[in-house]
Amino acid sequence: MVIAICGYTGQGVETAGAILSEVLRANGRRFRTWRDFSTIIRGGLTSFEAYVDEDTGGEAPARLHAVDVAVVWDRQAAERYRDRVRHVTGLYGAATVDGVPNANRDVLDPVGFNLWALGVVACKLGLSPEDVQAAAMAHFHQRVNLEPLHRGYAKAAGSTSSGPVQASDAPDTAILSGNDALCLGAIHGGVRIYCGYPITPASEILEYMAAWLPEVGGRAYQVEDEIAAIHMAIGASYAGMRTFVATSGPGIDLMTEGLGYAATIEVPLVVVDNQRGGPSTGMPTKTEQSDLRHLLYAGHWEFPRIVLAPTGVVDCLAVIQEALNLADLHQCPVLVALDLDLALRRISVPWETVNDALMRVPALRGRTVLPPASVHGYRRFAAEDGGLPWRTVPGVRGGGYVASGDEHDERGWMEPDFQSVRPTLHRRRLEKVHCVRYDRPLTPVGSPEAPVCLVGTGAMGELIHAAVAAHPDLYRGVLLRQLWPVPADGLLAAVAGAREVVVCEYNATGQLAHLLATTVPDGGCRTVRRYDGEHYTVEAFLAALEAAGETLHGRVRG
Amino acid sequence: MTLDLKAYENGNRPTWCPGCGDYAVLKVIQRALLELGIAPEDVVLVSGIGCSGKISHYFGGYGVHTTHGRVLPVAQGIAAARPDIAVIAAGGDGDGYGIGVGHLVHAVRRNLPLTYVVMDNGVYGNTKGQTSPTSPTGYRSSTSPHGNADEPVHPLRLAWSAGATFIGQGFSGDIRHLVELLKQAVSHPGFALVNVFSPCVVFNKTHDYAFYRRSVFYQETPARSSAELIQLLETHPFPLGVLWRTDRPAAARLETGPADAVPSDCMRRWLRGTLG
Numbered sequence: 052m053v054i055a056i057c058g059y060t061g062q063g064v065e066t067a068g069a070i071l072s073e074v075l076r077a078n079g080r081r082f083r084t085w086r087d088f089s090t091i092i093r094g095g096l097t098s099f100e101a102y103v104d105e106d107t108g109g110e111a112p113a114r115l116h117a118v119d120v121a122v123v124w125d126r127q128a129a130e131r132y133r134d135r136v137r138h139v140t141g142l143y144g145a146a147t148v149d150g151v152p153n154a155n156r157d158v159l160d161p162v163g164f165n166l167w168a169l170g171v172v173a174c175k176l177g178l179s180p181e182d183v184q185a186a187a188m189a190h191f192h193q194r195v196n197l198e199p200l201h202r203g204y205a206k207a208a209g210s211t212s213s214g215p216v217q218a219s220d221a222p223d224t225a226i227l228s229g230n231d232a233l234c235l236g237a238i239h240g241g242v243r244i245y246c247g248y249p250i251t252p253a254s255e256i257l258e259y260m261a262a263w264l265p266e267v268g269g270r271a272y273q274v275e276d277e278i279a280a281i282h283m284a285i286g287a288s289y290a291g292m293r294t295f296v297a298t299s300g301p302g303i304d305l306m307t308e309g310l311g312y313a314a315t316i317e318v319p320l321v322v323v324d325n326q327r328g329g330p331s332t333g334m335p336t337k338t339e340q341s342d343l344r345h346l347l348y349a350g351h352w353e354f355p356r357i358v359l360a361p362t363g364v365v366d367c368l369a370v371i372q373e374a375l376n377l378a379d380l381h382q383c384p385v386l387v388a389l390d391l392d393l394a395l396r397r398i399s400v401p402w403e404t405v406n407d408a409l410m411r412v413p414a415l416r417g418r419t420v421l422p423p424a425s426v427h428g429y430r431r432f433a434a435e436d437g438g439l440p441w442r443t444v445p446g447v448r449g450g451g452y453v454a455s456g457d458e459h460d461e462r463g464w465m466e467p468d469f470q471s472v473r474p475t476l477h478r479r480r481l482e483k484v485h486c487v488r489y490d491r492p493l494t495p496v497g498s499p500e501a502p503v504c505l506v507g508t509g510a511m512g513e514l515i516h517a518a519v520a521a522h523p524d525l526y527r528g529v530l531l532r533q534l535w536p537v538p539a540d541g542l543l544a545a546v547a548g549a550r551e552v553v554v555c556e557y558n559a560t561g562q563l564a565h566l567l568a569t570t571v572p573d574g575g576c577r578t579v580r581r582y583d584g585e586h587y588t589v590e591a592f593l594a595a596l597e598a599a600g601e602t603l604h605g606r607v608r609g
Numbered sequence: 610m611t612l613d614l615k616a617y618e619n620g621n622r623p624t625w626c627p628g629c630g631d632y633a634v635l636k637v638i639q640r641a642l643l644e645l646g647i648a649p650e651d652v653v654l655v656s657g658i659g660c661s662g663k664i665s666h667y668f669g670g671y672g673v674h675t676t677h678g679r680v681l682p683v684a685q686g687i688a689a690a691r692p693d694i695a696v697i698a699a700g701g702d703g704d705g706y707g708i709g710v711g712h713l714v715h716a717v718r719r720n721l722p723l724t725y726v727v728m729d730n731g732v733y734g735n736t737k738g739q740t741s742p743t744s745p746t747g748y749r750s751s752t753s754p755h756g757n758a759d760e761p762v763h764p765l766r767l768a769w770s771a772g773a774t775f776i777g778q779g780f781s782g783d784i785r786h787l788v789e790l791l792k793q794a795v796s797h798p799g800f801a802l803v804n805v806f807s808p809c810v811v812f813n814k815t816h817d818y819a820f821y822r823r824s825v826f827y828q829e830t831p832a833r834s835s836a837e838l839i840q841l842l843e844t845h846p847f848p849l850g851v852l853w854r855t856d857r858p859a860a861a862r863l864e865t866g867p868a869d870a871v872p873s874d875c876m877r878r879w880l881r882g883t884l885g
Contacts, residue, residue: 243865244690268865270689275715279682282675286686289673290653290694291867294686312676421868444867445653445671445687445694451619453666455674464621464666465674 053115054172055132056165057098058124060089063165066190068099071169072226074178074186075103076399079224083398085114085586090336096128103176113513116588120175120207122168123148124161143171143206157206163199170203180204223402229393230255232367233297233323234263239409240372241293243269246283248276248302251335252391253325256297277302281309281322288318289454291421291444293375293414295321299391300329300342307349310384314354316454316463317432317442317480319378321371323387325394326509328584337584338391340509341558343566346386347535355484357381358535360388362494362512364398365408370532372412373489380417381483382439388534390557392510392586422446432476433461439483484536492538495545496528504529504549505596506576508563510586511555517589518596526596534563539570552576553599557586614639617649617669624663630781630807631661631728637784638668638697638726641791647695655684657700657709659735661728661807664699678709681716681725688723692862695795696723703733706742706762713764713802717771720799721860724791727764728781728807731816738812748815768802769838769853775801776853780825781808782818786849793851799859806847825849 081104089095121132123144144151145159247257261271313320328334361370378385425448434440443450453463460467497519515528529545554564559582617639649670656665658677665672684698733739739752748757775797779787794801826845831854832838
């Protein structure tokens with residue numbers, strides 16, 4: 052069953068969603084949620100949608116267009132859901148809203164709307180009023196008027212109902228967003244220090260780290276800007292502690308200064324970009340995948356980097372740990388491309404799944420020398436065996452060196468003989484990502500016989516899964532996890548035999564398609580692109596795929 | 610192993626101009642650390658961009674030569690991550706009071722334990738003598754040919770207004786005084802700003818050694834109140850010594866080292882407590 056609550060920003064729609072999620076989790080129901088909110092501080096529309104799986108079995112699907120129950124505050128909200136409810140009797144709302152069936156209307160106060168809506172959807176989902184009441188009381192620390200909640204229940208119970216759903220044997224589940232998963236993975240991967248500056252949609256990462264790190268002996272610092280954040284992270288990483296920074300497009304612009312520095316002093320650095328609509332301040336609360344080119348090329352001159360992208364919420368648990376490992380193994384920046392949709396959506400996941408994903412990635416520190424070790428005749432940037440140099444951290448006896456952003460010799464001393472260090476040290480630095488050994492650079496989906504291959508990253512992952520599930524004879528998929536260096540061999544194998552390759556992305560110019568154009572046979576592929584800030588529903592995605600198949604409009608030349 | 614000054618050198622020869630005040634600052638840092646008995650490899654000397662920024666290239670322990678203006682963020686990252694390591698940040702007035710001044714205010718507020726030595730010569734020496742944030746009003750240079758129109762930055766007042774817990778000022782022309790000052794700064798449990806008049810003998814012809822010898826005033830004890838500090842700075846534009854000291858608690862740092870890991874079952878129990 053799919054439910055939706057839509058009111059204006061400041062009305063507590065997200066709060067109702069959080070309480071509902073908690074009750075669903077406690078009842079062992081599988082679900083996933085979407086949060087859609089406005090950039091307007093007060094008065095814009097905020098939606099909470101949840102897909103609730105009745106037979107607790109398979110994976111929760113991607114967002115669906117069709118909604119079973121939508122509870123709306125005003126006419127604007129009603130407009131948004133009128134075409135999406137399966138039947139008009141699924142529309143509930145305030146007495147003042149036209150088009151809502153009389154039996155589904157109630158005289159409502161703006162303040163109590165969220166609890167009334169919670170009562171309606173909880174009743175429709177077969178949740179017991181006692182459970183919901185207890186969760187609401189806990190959320191508001193016992194200080195809440197529950198009258199609207201009871202009225203909402205009564206309203207929904209009066210109309211046709213699906214009847215109470217049997218609570219299943221509650222599996223041990225967690226409620227996880229992409230941001231949650233990223234933080235858990237990072238802490239599991241050894242991150243104990245975090246520096247950040249608030250920015251939508253990455254603020255939660257700073258908030259979670261501030262709450263959680265002290266419990267494991269770590270610390271989070273809210274700093275003055277993203278320039279400070281990335282340089283503090285470089286300092287902490289230089290000193291041997293694992294860390295990462297997370298931000299969104301405008302913050303990535305500022306952090307760019309630190310990328311080249313970290314690459315030059317060969318210090319591990321993980322940077323997460325929760326992409327939102329750009330350019331400039333752009334659409335802060337809307338999703339996009341339009342920073343890819345920046346992540347690939349940001350910074351002056353040439354330096355090595357690795358760019359990764361998770362394929363779903365659970366994958367965030369692994370990707371951040373893999374990024375930390377690759378940064379240590381290659382002593383270079385590793386950028387992780389997330390998107391707002393993936394960062395903010397919440398799903399219920401069995402703890403067993405969370406645990407498995409966390410445990411799958413062992414921490415690898417590469418050639419890092421930690422105290423109390425000591426070294427002799429040490430030259431920081433020398434790599435005699437053709438591999439990477441050893442990296443000491445402060446406290447290691449005999450390990451002193453200079454970490455300079457100026458071009459330097461093997462000791463780190465500036466003003467070297469450039470004729471001698473550029474063809475040697477500089478080339479070694481540039482070429483060290485030529486042989487990135489990443490366990491899973493991509494995830495194939497579906498049958499290799501299917502003629503049309505869909506390629507995407509991040510939030511596109513579950514849509515591609517849904518399309519392949521809907522038309523297994525037509526579509527197969529490739530979810531890219533390593534974007535740079537392009538995993539050419541794996542990609543070629545995955546698209547082999549395809550009549551057509553369709554690259555799916557949330558941007559206007561087909562950035563991923565351009566990146567892949569030199570690898571994919573025939574020098575190009577069709578694209579499906581969206582850049583209005585909304586994420587696709589499964590139905591809209593399937594329609595877009597069909598349209599792309601019929602037109603040459605989306606063709607990208609290699 | 611007994612330590613000597615040599616342990617704090619790395620064999621790299623400074624390329625500063627003869628007579629540059631920065632030679633004295635390097636010497637002072639090395640001597641203060643030796644006298645405090647802090648081993649060179651337990652120290653990170655973090656520097657910025659400019660003539661003074663090259664100081665980390667001549668230090669026998671760990672040196673970090675950052676990008677322009679980012680000395681304090683990098684130094685704070687190290688200080689936060691490694692409470693077992695002493696961090697000395699060093700740079701010039703352009704680096705610290707120009708491009709990096711925003712970080713100074715917040716580093717002072719945050720109060721992570723580290724010493725920030727600013728080699729203040731009132732000029733951009735490395736790029737051949739342009740006007741800097743501490744050049745006086747009316748100062749003539751290639752970038753202010755008609756005289757500097759701006760009010761100079763007053764670093765000590767700036768640090769005080771941001772909540773500084775340690776403010777000191779020294780002079781490259783008085784090494785003995787500066788060593789004692791630096792030892793106190795390094796021993797301070799929070800953020801310590803040490804502004805050092807470090808003359809550029811090539812480009813700044815007004816603020817040379819002779820000028821400072823005439824102008825400095827030795828303050829024996831820190832000001833006991835804000836009013837006293839402001840009064841001191843009004844009366845004596847170039848006071849030397851520990852001028853301000855309070856005991857506001859330092860920012861919390863990590864309680865875990867780079868080699869420690871949390872056992873996975875602890876992680877699991879903790880996660881369940883956090884996420885339900």
